[in-house]
Amino acid sequence: MTAALLTLADSRLPAxxxxxxxxxxxxxxxxxxxxPASLAAFLRRRLTTSGAVAAGLAAAACRAVDTADVVAALAxxxxxxDARTPSPALxxxxxxxxxxxxxxxxRAWPHPAWAALPRHPHHxxxxxxxxxxxxxTARDAAAAAAYLSVSGPATAAQRLLAMDxxxxxxxxxxxxxxxxxxxxxAADELPAAADPLLDLLAEVHAVRSDRFFAS
Amino acid sequence: MPPDHVLDDYVDPYAxxxxxxxxxxxxxxxxxxxxxxxLAAALCRTLGTEYDLAVVTNDIYTTEDADFLRRNAVLSDDxxxxxxxxxxxxxxxxxDITANLDAVELLESRxxxxxxVLVESGGDNLTASFSYGLVDVQVFVVDVAGGDKVPRxxxxxxxxxxxxxxxxxxxxxxxxxxxxxxxxxxxxxRGGKPTLLVSLREDPTAAPVAEWVRExxxxxxxxxx
Numbered sequence: 107m108t109a110a111l112l113t114l115a116d117s118r119l120p121a122x123x124x125x126x127x128x129x130x131x132x133x134x135x136x137x138x139x140x141x142p143a144s145l146a147a148f149l150r151r152r153l154t155t156s157g158a159v160a161a162g163l164a165a166a167a168c169r170a171v172d173t174a175d176v177v178a179a180l181a182x183x184x185x186x187x188d189a190r191t192p193s194p195a196l197x198x199x200x201x202x203x204x205x206x207x208x209x210x211x212x213r214a215w216p217h218p219a220w221a222a223l224p225r226h227p228h229h230x231x232x233x234x235x236x237x238x239x240x241x242x243t244a245r246d247a248a249a250a251a252a253y254l255s256v257s258g259p260a261t262a263a264q265r266l267l268a269m270d271x272x273x274x275x276x277x278x279x280x281x282x283x284x285x286x287x288x289x290x291x292a293a294d295e296l297p298a299a300a301d302p303l304l305d306l307l308a309e310v311h312a313v314r315s316d317r318f319f320a321s
Numbered sequence: 322m323p324p325d326h327v328l329d330d331y332v333d334p335y336a337x338x339x340x341x342x343x344x345x346x347x348x349x350x351x352x353x354x355x356x357x358x359x360l361a362a363a364l365c366r367t368l369g370t371e372y373d374l375a376v377v378t379n380d381i382y383t384t385e386d387a388d389f390l391r392r393n394a395v396l397s398d399d400x401x402x403x404x405x406x407x408x409x410x411x412x413x414x415x416x417d418i419t420a421n422l423d424a425v426e427l428l429e430s431r432x433x434x435x436x437x438v439l440v441e442s443g444g445d446n447l448t449a450s451f452s453y454g455l456v457d458v459q460v461f462v463v464d465v466a467g468g469d470k471v472p473r474x475x476x477x478x479x480x481x482x483x484x485x486x487x488x489x490x491x492x493x494x495x496x497x498x499x500x501x502x503x504x505x506x507x508x509x510x511r512g513g514k515p516t517l518l519v520s521l522r523e524d525p526t527a528a529p530v531a532e533w534v535r536e537x538x539x540x541x542x543x544x545x546x
Contacts (some may be wrong), residue, residue: 111468118416118417120417120418121419123405124412124413124417125404125407125413125417125419127407183421202423206420206423209419209422262407317405319407319408320420
């Protein structure tokens, strides 16, 4: 663990994460998320599905940077990400965040691997390359992806429901052991956990005109 | 290992005067209801025939301002991009400008000859300001109905914006606001930077603001030459 990992997972890193709620905005609209208990349940569900998938992809992308044909390896992982993301809205949200991370990561940690990514890569791929470029490990990349899968949505809920920020911080902090466990498991494989609820929430959300968040 | 620190890496390519090529990006900020969208529409009407122009809006509700612009500004849909700001309009124009940069780049790729992009912030308070990573110059819009003390209260928008616009001068007699006081207070805190008192209701072309924008476009063209 180095300070580079803290930078990568910092919500203040200007990569566009603050405009995405990870399904929280629509979960609130649907009445599924109303209080700290339902927030914790939502985050846990998200962590073990899309969070695990993102962590696996991020770790794999980090390792791909050291392979002979980086372009081909990252392109293959981009296709793996598409295959694990059936919702077009979630694919677009992931690629939008990937593009944002490339913009800041490329300046923060210059590395030839940035040029090997597709122009709008899935977010976990950009995370993996950022980790490699920042001197971090595949396990670190998985940790960043797993953590970000809950930290951003938690603050989105805090803003939308005007929840007590101290309670929300506690909810996120108490998930730490589970975040670590997901990252540790996912770092060595490419999980394919799916959650149709998150897919449906994203699709309904994308066609709303009265939304505060991009996803 | 991470690369060594090379000082040249830290020269901000987006600092004012450092970004070469591309359209002039003008930020329009200011409190809720001061007339940002009305000004954007006026500038589109007045300058839309002179420049290849597009608009990014950061309205609270995604399409509110974009719809207003479509109705009032004779701007085609493909020249208006609305971004979501995650409940934080200020963050989206200053602290994490990613969504707005994406929108500007999308407009630039769609219209390669683009000369002018207006980036309209969501309504915020007097501390709101644009990052110069996002815009080249910024206009802060306040209005007379907010009280003639606003320029005296200061804040980055009032003191540091490249142009301060005091809108709704037609309402001054109705709300007991002294335009002379607003002018004097603004001049006192703005260190020589311009302030324009306008009424977008009486002058829907925003003629003096449009002329200021033309000067900025010309200055940028000279800079790039």
